[in-house]
Each structure stands twice: as C-alpha cells, then as structure tokens.
Amino acid sequence: MDNLIIANRTFRSRLMVGTGKFASNAAMVAAMEGSGCEIVTVALRRVDIDNPHDSILAHIDREKYLLLPNTSGARDAEEAVRLARLARAAGCEPWVKLEVTPDPFYLLPDPIETLKAAEILVKDGFVVLPYINADPVLAKRLQEAGTATVMPLGAPIGTNKGVRTRDSIAIIIEQAIVPVVVDAGLGAPSHAAEAMEMGADAVLVNTALAVARDPGLMGQAFRKGVEAGREAWLAGLGKQQDRAAASSPLTGFLHN
Amino acid sequence: MTEGNNNMQLTINGKPTETTAGSTIQNLLDQLRLDCRQVVVERNRDIVPRQRFGEEVLADGDTLEIVHFVGGG
Numbered sequence: 657m658d659n660l661i662i663a664n665r666t667f668r669s670r671l672m673v674g675t676g677k678f679a680s681n682a683a684m685v686a687a688m689e690g691s692g693c694e695i696v697t698v699a700l701r702r703v704d705i706d707n708p709h710d711s712i713l714a715h716i717d718r719e720k721y722l723l724l725p726n727t728s729g730a731r732d733a734e735e736a737v738r739l740a741r742l743a744r745a746a747g748c749e750p751w752v753k754l755e756v757t758p759d760p761f762y763l764l765p766d767p768i769e770t771l772k773a774a775e776i777l778v779k780d781g782f783v784v785l786p787y788i789n790a791d792p793v794l795a796k797r798l799q800e801a802g803t804a805t806v807m808p809l810g811a812p813i814g815t816n817k818g819v820r821t822r823d824s825i826a827i828i829i830e831q832a833i834v835p836v837v838v839d840a841g842l843g844a845p846s847h848a849a850e851a852m853e854m855g856a857d858a859v860l861v862n863t864a865l866a867v868a869r870d871p872g873l874m875g876q877a878f879r880k881g882v883e884a885g886r887e888a889w890l891a892g893l894g895k896q897q898d899r900a901a902a903s904s905p906l907t908g909f910l911h912n
Numbered sequence: 913m914t915e916g917n918n919n920m921q922l923t924i925n926g927k928p929t930e931t932t933a934g935s936t937i938q939n940l941l942d943q944l945r946l947d948c949r950q951v952v953v954e955r956n957r958d959i960v961p962r963q964r965f966g967e968e969v970l971a972d973g974d975t976l977e978i979v980h981f982v983g984g985g
Contacts, residue, residue, distance in 0.1 A: 705924055
C-alpha cells in the first residue's frame with residue numbers, strides 16, 4: 657500500500673482539508689467526505705461571549721478525521737506556542753499546523769519566528785507541521801529541529817494561483833527527510849496534481865473547496881487530482897525536451 | 913444594589929465582565945451558557961485543565977481567555 661506516514665501514523669489519503677470559509681457546516685462536511693481526507697485543520701479563536709454558538713467539533717467525526725489545529729492569527733513564536741498549548745488543552749492530540757503570519761496582506765509566514773516556535777514545540781512533545789515559504793534552507797533547518805513535515809506554500813493563502821513556487825518546492829522535495837505537504841494557493845485539482853507529480857507527499861486545500869458552488873463535488877475532484885498526480889509520480893514521468901520525438905515508427909513511410 | 917460586595921470584576925476575552933464573588937470557572941461557564949467540553953480557558957495566561965474547572969475559584973481582577981475551535985485552513 658502506498659500510504660502517507662507522518663510521525664509514525666499511517667494515512668491512506670494524501671489530501672488534507674481546511675475547514676475555514678465554508679458557507680455552512682453541511683458544505684464543510686460534504687467537502688471533507690468528497691475529498692476522502694483523513695486530516696482536517698481547525699483554528700482556535702475567542703468564544704463570542706454575547707452570542708455563543710456551537711463548536712465546529714460538533715460536526716467533525718473525530719473517529720474518522722484527525723484534528724490538526726493551526727496557530728493562525730499568531731504574529732510571533734510566543735503567540736504560536738500559546739495557541740498550540742491551548743489546542744492541546746482542548747483534548748486534541750498534540751499535533752499542530754504551525755503558522756506564524758504577521759503580514760496581513762500576503763499572509764506570508766515569518767521564517768525566524770516559525771523556526772523558534774518549532775524548536776519549542778518539538779521539545780514540548782508536539783508533532784509539528786510548519787507552514788513555510790518555499791525556502792529549501794528553512795525547510796532543512798526545520799527538519800533538523802524535528803518537525804514531522806514541512807508545508808511549503810504554492811502561492812499565498814486563498815489566491816488559487818497554483819504552484820508558483822515550483823522550482824523551490826522541487827528542491828525541498830529533493831532534500832526532504834520528512835513528508836512535504838504543499839499548502840496554500842492550490843485553486844484547482846490540476847494544481848494539486850502538479851504538486852503530487854513533482855513528488856510532494858501530500859497537499860492541503862481549503863479555499864478552493866470552500867468557495868466552490870458544490871464543495872462536495874470539488875472535494876471529489878481534488879481527490880482525483882491528488883491520486884492522479886501521485887500515481888504519475890510513482891509510475892515515472894517522461895522528461896521534458898525541446899525537440900519532437902516521434903511516437904510512431906520513423907521507417908516504412910509510403911514515400912520511401 | 914450599589915454596594916457590589918457580592919460581585920467581582922473580570923476581563924473575559926478582552927471585555928470587562930461582572931460575576932458573583934466566589935464563582936468557579938464552571939459557575940462562570942454555566943452563567944455564560946458555554947459547554948465546558950467545547951472550550952479552553954486561560955486564567956491570567958495559565959491554561960486551566962478542564963478537570964479543574966469546578967474547583968478553580970476566580971478572583972477579582974482575573975483576566976480570562978475562553979477559546980474554542982472554529983473553521984480554519
């Protein structure tokens with residue numbers, strides 16, 4: 657079986673799904689089911705004391721899905737560590753998608769604070785999946801610090817632009833000793849397939865599913881994209897070249 | 913009702929809030945109609961383990977963060 661293994665835990669699906677921005681909980685659940693995902697991300701926020709509503713957990717089957725809390729909203733390492741510990745106190749397994757994004761316009765991760773937080777959280781027993789820019793040197797440093805994956809961005813969060821950081825992600829994959837999860841910016845199943853064809857171990861998608869007219873169907877489409885890309889990678893893709901190379905025999909033409 | 917001797921001031925999620933003196937965290941959550949299984953509470957920056965909600969008595973001036981999971985990527 658071609659399984660994804662993160663921190664000694666085995667997953668059949670290579671597609672992780674974010675739960676933000678869905679029009680309804682039903683749409684979110686449809687996307688999760690359509691995608692076949694086994695890992696879903698959630699965020700931690702203040703309860704609206706004046707208008708409390710149901711926790712999202714009421715809609716996520718914890719037997720079926722591993723909850724991966726993120727540290728979104730953290731502007732530095734200290735805030736990220738605080739959020740991770742709060743999430744663990746909520747009764748989650750100590751897995752965390754580490755994100756430190758002080759810049760509100762492009763939501764690009766702060767590499768220095770991310771590394772700092774990763775070192776603290778790894779020592780504290782967390783399984784750390786850090787969201788990073790596609791920086792191969794940073795990816796290496798994080799792996800040395802003991803992170804369970806690296807999660808380089810394809811393009812800024814929510815932009816649907818695809819794998820714009822392709823060349824750097826290729827280097828990260830080449831050098832990786834932990835699974836590489838391409839996260840952010842994947843707007844179409846073809847983008848997910850592209851990342852997987854390059855040898856990424858998994859991808860994480862949220863916006864593309866949340867904004868789809870039919871999130872369940874889009875979940876299925878991404879599942880197929882991820883599976884197609886993975887199978888192509890395993891099968892071995894042909895090399896690109898500039899000159900044509902005939903597929904039909906170059907002998908026995910009628911004009912010879 | 914101007915004495916306020918029976919009340920204490922808390923800051924919850926950044927907002928000043930009044931509650932009965934001697935309340936535990938569990939009392940406060942009940943008052944706010946929050947399910948204790950779905951929230952995490954930080955008191956003066958320290959996480960309070962859920963099993964201590966019933967015994968942890970709040971003090972005047974405490975700052976609380978009450979958080980829960982929401983959708984996120």
